[in-house]
Amino acid sequence: MAEIIYREESYKIMGACFEVYKEKGCGFTESVYQECLQLEFQRQGIPFVAQPIFELEYKGTKLEQYFKPDLVCFGSIIVELKALSKLIDEHRAQALNYLHATKFRLCLLVNFGHQPKVEYERIVV
Numbered sequence: 833m834a835e836i837i838y839r840e841e842s843y844k845i846m847g848a849c850f851e852v853y854k855e856k857g858c859g860f861t862e863s864v865y866q867e868c869l870q871l872e873f874q875r876q877g878i879p880f881v882a883q884p885i886f887e888l889e890y891k892g893t894k895l896e897q898y899f900k901p902d903l904v905c906f907g908s909i910i911v912e913l914k915a916l917s918k919l920i921d922e923h924r925a926q927a928l929n930y931l932h933a934t935k936f937r938l939c940l941l942v943n944f945g946h947q948p949k950v951e952y953e954r955i956v957v
Contacts, residue, residue, distance in 0.1 A: 837956060838938050841906045846952060848872040849942050853950045862915040864892070865944040866902055871914070880905045886934055901930050901939075909938050915945040919953060927955040 839877075843895050852868045866882070873880045884898040903911040914923060919941060927939040943951040 837843075838906070838909055841909055842938070842940060842954065844876065844878055845873075845905050845909065845911060845940055846942075846950075848876055848878060849944075849952065851949055853944060856944075856945050857913070860915060860937070860944070862902075862944070864915050866913055869903070871912075873903075878905055879907065881951055884926075886930075888933060899930065899933065901934075904936075907941060908936055910934065910936055911940045911942060912950050914941070914943040916943055917945055919943050919946075919951055924955060928957065931955065931957045 843871065844952050848869060856865065856868055862946055870880065870882055872878075883902060883903045884896050886902055887898050888895045901910045902913045902920060905911055910927070912923070912927050912930065923941055923943075927941050931939050937957055939955040941955055942954045
């Protein structure tokens, strides 16, 4: 059986996401859920950085463009938030690109716009 990377950390992050969804439900914008989740992470003692800037390069040349994932928790897990009716392949591709660009191994793709519960996926490289 394959090892689940960052098992405990993932459970803590998702527990906070479930708490936010229980309190707010669906129907708000992504920015509302991000703010609520940041407050919940603080309450639960989950270390995070909101919208850190990651530089990009192309064939060894630094690009002017950069990307900002929604959250990075525990210094190694990207948490990408959505507030849509469902996750689609483009969201998974975005998560994979973030992982490849950062050399991180796990992205939690969390969708607060889904009913009747939070939709989420673990994207692992």
